[in-house]
Amino acid sequence: MKKITMNPNFLKNKTSIFATLALLSVTSLSAQTFTDFQYKGNDKIYNDNPLKSDEFYSPILQGCYPDPSITKKGEDYYLVNSSFSMFPGVPIFTSKDLVNWKQVGHVLDRPSQLKVEKGGVSHGIYAPDIKYNKFNDTFYMITTQIAGGVGNMVVKTKDPAKGWSEVQKLNFDGIDPAIFFDDDGKAYIVHNDAPPKGTEQYQGHRVIKMWDYDLEKDQVIAGSDKIIVNGGVDLSQKPIWIEGPHIYKYKGKYYLMCAEGGTGGNHSEVIFMADSMKGPFVPAKNNPILTQRYFPRDRKEKVDWAGHADLVEGPNGEWYGVFLAIRPNVNNRVTKGRETFILPVDWSGTYPVFQNGLVPMKPKLKMPEGVQNQNGQNGFFPNGNFTYSDKLTDKNLDFRWIAMRGPRESFITVTKTGVKVNPMETNIKALAPISSLFHRLQHEDFETSVTLDYKPKSEKELSGISLYQSETFNYVFGITKKDKDFYIVLERTEKGSSKLIASEKISFGKTIKFQAVGEKDNISFNYSLDGKNFKNLGGKVSGDILSTDVAGGFTGSLIGLYSTSSNDIVPN
Template sequence: MALFFFESLHAQVFSDFTYKGNDKIYAENRLEEDEFYSPILQGCYPDPSITRKGNDYYLVNSSFAMFPGVPIFHSNDLVNWTQIGHVLDRPSQLKLENAGFSEGIYAPDIQYNRFNDTFYMVTTQIAGGIGNMVVKTKDPKKGWGEVQKLNFDGIDPSIFFDDNGKAYIVHNDAPPKGTEQYSGHRVIKIWDYDLEKDQVIAGTDKIIVNGGVDITQKPIWIEGPHLYKKNEKYFLMCAEGGTGGNHSEVIFIADSPKGPFIPAGNNPILTQRYFPKDRKDKVDWAGHADLVETSDGNYYGVFLAVRPNEKNRVNTGRETFILPVDWSGTYPVFQNGLVPMKTKVKMPKGIKNQTGQNGFFPNGNFMFNDDLKSVKLDDRWIAMRGAREKFTVQTKNGVKINPFNVNSKAKAPVSALFHRQQHASFEATVSLDFKPKSEKELAGITCYQSENSQYVFGVTKKEKDFYIVLERTEKGNSTTISSEKISLSKNIKLQVIAEGDDYQFNYSLDEKKYKNLGGKVSGDILSTDVAGGFTGSLIGLYSTFANDIKL
């Protein structure tokens, strides 16, 4: 599809964006000096992977059809994190133009190779015919190289560097043709990896896990594998059970990187599946983990989990959590990873909690203010399927979004800047300078779970009149909830307020008094259990020249 943007005679300028979290759990669980909150990355930051070089830790996440892709964070202490950009930040690295929101980049793995002082990021790009791929850098703060396609099928690759300098790739794959025993039956494969050619070595692949811990129990979706070496033994850690309510993390041991791998007797080593569904402050779906050793020989594990709201919706998506890991025995065990998870974690010794200060990423009930007038957009603003620079112009009054000739329901690049929903209860407000010239033009806010599941709240025109409209799209079917004729003499303020599953869309024409449009509406379509897929909800500053909302 050819995309064009239309530059209106009258600017469509967004400014003074404010996002404020208001989750009860943080109000009821104030931090002591020796505590920090987990998740460390709230909102849609799933499938975390972590590595260390010296005192520098780097963490990456899945990004699906978001552009730029694979957000990357840096820390010196595992508590205070700074986003240093994205691994995949160029159109040459991402081919997402026709990807659904839950396609694109899956399960990145980041590892540091001390033998050549190089960082590797391997992932699966389910778009553009790319598949499994690797990029490299000497310094994650200075950008990454071009994509090298890897010659194997399956998903969730990770790379392992043995202490003899050899390298291997492990990944999830389908069982050999004709051997599948049940739906969800998967295997873990290993390949030798040629560090000179950056490619797996043909013919070296071997299945090292078939099905999971116990194939007689028909375990599903053994995936997200990582290899580690400790005390001359090799450990293979994988997710098992599917990335929903039965999710878990399991561990295997072997004398060789190619096995045979024997499952630990105490599996799983991390899960939340055994506890009452109505437990207070529920954390669920825990799994897809990665381990890192600190410079003093301790271990921590990062993993994904969700925090459902009062109606068991997961609008914030899969978030990045962290726990200390006890590896004093044969196998690693996530501390408090097999009991109902708590909101707070004890600080590592000698560390000061600076989250939300001094440039460090916030957590808890934080506020994010952005006047949108900076020369460079904050890294938290992402686009969908294409570069932000294709439709944004920084001005002294805010960010101008030139509309594409497709709307947010298209499986195509969208002219919108997105910020993740990071709380079950939040308030987001933005100022909009916009006077549409035709009914094809619309600008406003979208609460977006996918191209098929979203709310659009914005300003458009019919004949000679301006209107404020609210539309709900569920499974691709759109309904206009409400519309009102308005007078536009200056900027309009748009606001979305969520309290768990209840969302309200408000507007102000005088920047003081807000009026609601459409009453309380359900956030059900912003949760994966209704919308499907793997993502959390996003809040978009949105403009289109293909408005199709019926008035």
């Protein structure tokens, strides 16, 4: 894989150098500054289910925050998610009560850690696992990086908010590794793998494998691998995609919890128990312990695809599980992606069971005793229908702003008037870093807008907003030039094929305001030349291409503040 062509000595946290290089490379291009970004959600489910003082919403992280993993040190909880080819990678959140969450950064924030420059949007980082080891006071994040020849890997830190180590590659195949520290200080790794060569019985047949782990060398011990689950709960039923394993020790017993059924409509969570670390692991008779697959397709306020979970003991001694699930829109589209949900877990019996995890899920949960919901206040993430406003003038941009396949510092400069996005010679369809700042789509019904100070100098320049599901499925709504005239354009890209929906010649002064409004499964793209009165371009367009069931892959949709010097949209 071709690497970013920069002196490697510059790559470690030299964000100011990235910004300087970006500025030097675009001095001949038009200045363009985004400011006054606003995002507002207005979903029916939240309007119909207002919170009482002792309630909170699940999902706790709305939008594309899949594959949650959680750990605990003292009173502090830390949670991470998959990030695929988003950059920086692996968002990390902290909480003291499992209700109020604050993002403290990203685990993989340097090009030396994240090799996704040429990866598709659904390549990169899969299923991170975070665990705290009390014996050496160290946090470990272990994951699979499907890009750049990295494979399975681990990084570690003493403080999750203050940066993580360089990548240590791990010597085994498969995906979804997780680490476990036993009471005697020994460490083990479990992961999904293919069955031994020649023993695969059906498509989707996988195994869970375990290795001893050398904490001094940060490497699995060669020859220590052992298959602890073959196929799933019941191999005779041909279960598919046993994956996402985690090990827990509770009351002297060892528990192995895994996802089963694939991350779609048949997704579930299953549990096994053993008397010793090496097994045998016996499945619970009441598996699955979490799923939404048994209910009518057209049920109200539907939550689906539930699975890929992790367990933690809560501040009140009660157990909780975080997991992914989706909330389809009115047309059963999955535009927001897989989100992070939470449920209390009943461990009064031999095996743990998610409370109300086997009935249609509700949008609200009872607050743990003594907790106050700080929804969106004091730096905590908002839930429900909320408004997020950002003038884009803070030199330390909010952590929710991400890039694709490369550091955002390589194409942005934060000024007193907003964020200057310096256009790269790649456009939105490139399998390469692109000059676009992204914010996750977090609602079915939404309104988002941003003000742009920009005048393109040629037809190769374009700046505006994008609704981005992937490099092959997206909308671009921006301003460009044709001959001596300025044009607003709207383009739809589906399966990599682009079509101009509409274009309009305009005459304007210094700034233009772009707006996208989502309602049910339709989107309206509007613009304003005076900052107040909006004009629609292209009518209502379908949100179908922003959905996983149409576009494929594993991500949710993103809202992009996008610029390019390789525009190929030609106005009529």
